[in-house]
Amino acid sequence: MLDNTDSHILDELSKNSRITMKELGEKVHLTGPATSARVAKLEDSGIIEGYTIKVNQEKMGYSVHSIIHVYTKNTNHQPYLSFIKNHNQYVINNYKVSGESCYLLECKFQSNAILDEFLTGLSNFVSYKLSIVINK
Amino acid sequence: MLDNTDSHILDELSKNSRITMKELGEKVHLTGPATSARVAKLEDSGIIEGYTIKVNQEKMGYSVHSIIHVYTKNTNHQPYLSFIKNHNQYVINNYKVSGESCYLLECKFQSNAILDEFLTGLSNFVSYKLSIVINK
DNA sequence: GCTTTTTACTTTATTTATGAAAGGAGTTAG
DNA sequence: CTAACTCCTTTCATAAATAAAGTAAAAAGC
Numbered sequence: 001m002l003d004n005t006d007s008h009i010l011d012e013l014s015k016n017s018r019i020t021m022k023e024l025g026e027k028v029h030l031t032g033p034a035t036s037a038r039v040a041k042l043e044d045s046g047i048i049e050g051y052t053i054k055v056n057q058e059k060m061g062y063s064v065h066s067i068i069h070v071y072t073k074n075t076n077h078q079p080y081l082s083f084i085k086n087h088n089q090y091v092i093n094n095y096k097v098s099g100e101s102c103y104l105l106e107c108k109f110q111s112n113a114i115l116d117e118f119l120t121g122l123s124n125f126v127s128y129k130l131s132i133v134i135n136k
Numbered sequence: 137m138l139d140n141t142d143s144h145i146l147d148e149l150s151k152n153s154r155i156t157m158k159e160l161g162e163k164v165h166l167t168g169p170a171t172s173a174r175v176a177k178l179e180d181s182g183i184i185e186g187y188t189i190k191v192n193q194e195k196m197g198y199s200v201h202s203i204i205h206v207y208t209k210n211t212n213h214q215p216y217l218s219f220i221k222n223h224n225q226y227v228i229n230n231y232k233v234s235g236e237s238c239y240l241l242e243c244k245f246q247s248n249a250i251l252d253e254f255l256t257g258l259s260n261f262v263s264y265k266l267s268i269v270i271n272k
Numbered sequence: 273g274c275t276t277t278t279t280a281c282t283t284t285a286t287t288t289a290t291g292a293a294a295g296g297a298g299t300t301a302g
Numbered sequence: 303c304t305a306a307c308t309c310c311t312t313t314c315a316t317a318a319a320t321a322a323a324g325t326a327a328a329a330a331g332c
Contacts, residue, residue, distance in 0.1 A: 273332105274331105274332090275330100275331085275332080276329100276330080276331075276332095277328105277329080277330070277331085278327105278328085278329070278330085279326100279327085279328075279329090280325100280326090280327085280328100281324105281325080281326085281327100282323105282324085282325075282326100283322100283323085283324080283325095284321105284322085284323080284324100285320100285321090285322085285323105286319100286320085286321080286322100287318100287319080287320075287321090288317100288318080288319070288320085289316100289317085289318070289319080290315100290316080290317070290318080291314100291315090291316080291317095292313105292314090292315085292316095293312105293313085293314085293315105294311105294312085294313085294314105295310105295311085295312085295313105296309105296310085296311080296312100297308105297309090297310080297311100298307105298308085298309085298310100299306100299307080299308075299309100300305100300306085300307075300308095301304100301305085301306080301307095302303105302304090302305080302306100
């Protein structure tokens with residue numbers, strides 16, 4: 001399904017998705033058009049879902065990176081899901097998980113004050129445990 | 137520091153980082169060279185850290201997405217850190233966190249069998265609690 | 273076992289984008 | 303009032319993308 005050349009292409013595009021097809025071709029020992037065709041195939045198959053950028057959240061003013069373990073009180077999760085939808089500027093990921101908690105909510109905030117405000121709102125709908133990301 | 141046009145540029149590049157500077161310029165009402173200069177500035181300032189792709193991990197054969205709460209037994213974390221470095225094909229993120237656990241380890245696996253094998257190895261160094269991501 | 277089809281590539285030529293250079297308008301500073 | 307700076311546009315040379323044609327090897331069909 002995926003040969004070495006394809007893996008190499010994914011690898012290089014992960015490192016720099018704005019590389020030219022010509023340059024990428026040189027790295028994987030193919031011509032520009034051949035590389036372009038390979039990439040188009042990876043897109044069509046859905047393996048490449050899209051092209052994006054890595055943004056430095058610290059420099060964007062989001063210095064607080066937190067993981068919130070969410071425990072829904074009642075069976076209806078909708079109020080919680082609406083709440084985070086209304087605060088999606090803070091949300092990085094919201095995973096529904098098996099295990100102890102119901103959701104694992106990854107968020108970024110400009111300050112502890114704003115985190116505090118968010119948590120105050122959140123506590124209207126669910127219980128939670130807070131972790132702050134220290135590194136990596 | 138960051139005006140509306142810059143925000144718009146970041147927004148569009150997040151959606152599609154392979155867009156041409158000309159097209160991106162049309163979206164933000166600027167010419168190609170002007171857009172190109174803006175983007176170069178965002179790169180130089182470190183706000184744009186890089187250009188990458190979103191890969192569909194399911195289609196890559198990684199159907200098991202897990203979050204592992206790691207509790208280090210002793211004060212020396214190095215054995216754990218070495219272990220995950222040696223198994224980095226499975227690792228998506230390894231966050232050092234405040235709160236209950238010491239690390240929050242996000243991993244992908246091809247199967248529960250491989251997850252099991254990973255956990256068996258992991259338990260030589262640390263205690264853990266396992267969560268499996270069900271959605272989103 | 274030979275032909276046909278398919279796949280994956282290269283080469284060539286055209287279209288299109290990039291990037292450098294020059295210049296203009298508006299803003300700030302002396 | 304002038305000078306310097308910022309941010310943009312326009313123009314043009316260069317480079318890349320894309321479409322089309324052709325080739326070679328592997329797979330499928332008879």
